[in-house]
Amino acid sequence: MARRALAALLITALLLSPWSLAAEKAKPEEELQGYAEWRQGDLLIVDGQRVRLAAGGRFEGEGDARQFSSIPIGYEVEATGSRQADGVFLAKEVETQPNGIAVFEKQVRALTDDAEAKYRRAGRYYVTQKKRTKVVGRLFETGREVERVRRIVDTLLPPYVEPEDVRVYVIENKEWNAFAMGNYSIFVFSGLLEDMDDHELAIVLGHEIAHATHEHTRRRFKKAMAVQLVAAGLMAASRDIDDRKKRALAGLLTVFVASALTNGYGRDLEDQADRVGLRYAYEAGYDVGRGPALWQRFAKKYGQKSQAVNFFFGDHSLASARAKNLEEQISVNYREGPKAAGLRAPRPRTASRATVPPAEEKSPRASAYRTPAQEARRPPQRAEIKEGMTQPEVQRILGEPDREYVYSTRTKWRYPDLTVIFRQGRVTEVRF
16 A cells, blocks of 8 residues: 555656646647638637637637637637647637738739639630740530539538639649639649549649638738839839739739749648648548548659649648648548548539629628728728838837737737737738
8 A cells, every 4th residue: 555655646746747847838839820610519610620719718809709609600710729639729819800801802803803704715724924825725614524523612612601602614634733713713624533533622622722711812922922012113002903003913913823823822821721621621521531642642643743733732842741741630630530421412502603703792701891981991001011120110100009919929919900910029910
């Protein structure tokens, strides 16, 4: 008995020792940034992850989000926390707000609507580089292959995106490729349809839908092009786009879309599309456990880095690293395999779009746009606030913030018309 008591005391001492406490504190913190897309009991799906607010965790919500359990689907969500043994992301801090209008969002939608209309009129998908136009393949918007893609897409969409707002096309080309533009138009190469079953195709299409739902076109376009617009003298205080700016933006976007097709959206956004797309496929009942093997098939066909036009590789992790990342996602989120209920039925389309939606039409998240009266009251963009500025420099321009939030190395200043985010005292992002 004495030995057992001594052993128990030793175990207790070890568990409470500074070393064990330090190990607990050393658990790495992560950040998630995405949209509230599904709710499962007390869990919220954000960035493809199951998120729970920790007991005593800090919650900051705007609009109808008065507490964690009432965050509306489609709201923007940021969370800081750590991964638990069961794979759940335990958030110690959660911020959420309605999806607000963002820099270049209207422009990107208008210009991608225009590009889609041009492809439809031509009956071809083509790319233009150095004043030379290359036809990639004939464009089909009806037929058996299109119906197959549409059926799968309609099972994958998160609940805040209406099926009738998404258009699908098939490009006659033997390569394995697919891409989505910022206006929810999705293009799939026929080679992909010929060589993949529905489970594999769902993983690919989930990835592409995630690019659209998470506004990767706009986010990367904003980051890549803002500097060029300023250098060209086109970043005026007005939020309106005159003909000169529209022509310049159209030219820049044409180059950008061609780059995105061959190089992807950048490693971080491609990785996010993998995570979120896998969640879309899982929620629809597809076997996401086939993802890593699918990536290896791409690697076998194209090599670790594709030399062909292929969204899978470009500016993305190597195929082996990508397969490993998906294996990790499966191990923390989908250990039990596909959903027992089987494949989800496609959501019904309430209307059939015979034409491309006009540029001014609202996106699937209607809250992303403001009424004309709201727009008229909205102050001009603060183009003078730039990345790298210090807090005193921002304060001299904008004055004292209405509210300040401090999270470790990150600080957020809220003003009536914008939010400035700092890391280690310097501006990293401005949200309008």
